[in-house]
Structures are given as structure tokens and as C-alpha cells.
Amino acid sequence: MTINKELLDILACPKCKGDLELTSLEDGLTCRACELVYPIREEIPVMLIEESYTLQDWEEKKDTQS
Numbered sequence: 001m002t003i004n005k006e007l008l009d010i011l012a013c014p015k016c017k018g019d020l021e022l023t024s025l026e027d028g029l030t031c032r033a034c035e036l037v038y039p040i041r042e043e044i045p046v047m048l049i050e051e052s053y054t055l056q057d058w059e060e061k062k063d064t065q066s
């Protein structure tokens, strides 16, 4: 796993510059303030607002995958 605590400390939400939380499956980074999830693709966090999902879309995406 490449997303460790130190990396998480460095990364910030590109929108509000706030702290991010790893999702439970460690496949995304959540900004609670913006209610956005930035996906982690091939172990690289995609820190782009236009690539982010709303929390709701993220949950729905997971439902369709399983």
C-alpha cells in the first residue's frame, strides 16, 4: 500500500485545501468538507476536482461494482 499516513498528511483537497480521509476500501480519498471523493487509480491519488465523485456518487459506484 502506497497511501500511508505521511502521504495522507501531505495531500490536501484541491478545492478547500482541507484534510483528506482514506476510504474504507483504500480506493479513494474523502474530503468531508466538500463531500467529495478523489479516486485512487493504480495506487496514485487523482487529486483533480473534475475527476472527483460526490460522496453519493461514490457509494452508488461501489454498489454497481459489487
Ligand SMILES: [Zn+2]
Pocket (backbone or CB within 6 Å): 013, 014, 015, 016, 017, 018, 031, 032, 033, 034, 035
Ligand atoms: Zn475539500
